[in-house]
Amino acid sequence: TTSANNTATAIAHTNIALIKYWGKVNEQITIPYTGSISLTLDQFYTKTKVTFDPQLTADQLLVNGKIQTNLTKVSRVLNRVRQLAGSEKFAIIDSKNFVPTSAGFASSASAFAALAGASATAAGLSLTHQELSKLARLGSGSASRSIFGNFVEWLPGDNDDNSYAVPMTDVTLTDIAVIAVNINSQSKTISSSQGMQLSANTSPYYSEWQNVVARDLVNLKHALMTNDFALFGQISEANAMRMHALTLSSLPPFTYFEPGTLEVIETIQALRADGIECYYTIDAGPNVKVLTQTANLSLIKDHLVDQFGPSRISVAHPGPGIEILEHER
C-alpha cells in the first residue's frame, strides 16, 4: 500500500445534474429518495491534498488557503476513512477550487469527490471507484457522481452499501457543450441540504416528484442511447423546472431564481423559437447552464456574451473522472 507516505493528492471535476437529486431519506449517510443523472464537466475542478499527521489533535481544513471552521461534512468522510484504515490520526486538508467564480458552479461535488480520493489514498486504502463514490456521498450527494467522467447515474439504493454512482455505458450522445451563465456567485442563503429537506417534508408535490424522476430517468437514458439531443434537452429542462417547482410549493415557499435567471430562460426560449437548438438547466442557485451542441455553440455563446457580458459566460464540455496524483505528494 501507499500508507507509508500518509499523504496524497486528488483532482475531481464538478458535474451538472440533468435528472436532479432533491431529497434525502437518510441525512446522516446521504441516501436519496430518487436516482439522478449528471454530466461531469472538463473546466471546473478541485485539487485536494490530504496529509495524516500523528501530531495533529483535530482535522484542519484549508480552502483556497483560508482556514475553515465548519468541518461537519468533511469529518463524515474522514471518520469513515479512519474507520476503514483502523487509524486514529487527524489530517490536514489543503483544497483548491479551480472553479472560476464567474462560472457560478457550486464546488461541493468536486470538493468531496477529491477529498474521498485523496484521504483514502493517504490512509493507505486502495478503494475501487465504487467504494470512493460511497465515501464521497457521505460529504455531499452530488459528489458520489464526480468520481466518474462523462454521463453518470447515481443508483439511490437504501443503505450505505448500495447507494453509489456508476458510469453510464451505451451512451451515443457525445456532441454536447455547456454554456454557464453566471447570474450571482454569492453563496446562497438556503443550502441545498436545507432546501431539499424543506421540499421533501412540506411540498404536497413531493410524492409525485418521485414518480416524475422514475419516468425522466427512463426517457433521458433513451435519449442518451439513441443520440437524440432534442429529447435529451427537453427532458433535462423539464426535470430542472419540476425540481424548482418543489421549492415554490414548499412551506415556507422559496426559490433559487433571481431576475437574471428568468432573463436567461427567456433568451433560450427566443433562440429556440428562431430554430437554434438549446435548452437550460439550473441547480440550487440562480445560475443557468445552457445545453447545446458544437454546431450552435459559438452563435449562442456570442449572443449570451452580448446580453450578459463576457465575464459571466464560460463554456465546458464532458470531463474526466477522479485522478489520484501518485507523484505529486
Ligand code: PMV
Ligand atoms: O450534493 P448537494 O447536497 O450539494 O445537492 C445537489 C443538489 C442539486 O445540485 C440541485 C441536484 C444534483 O443532483 O446535483
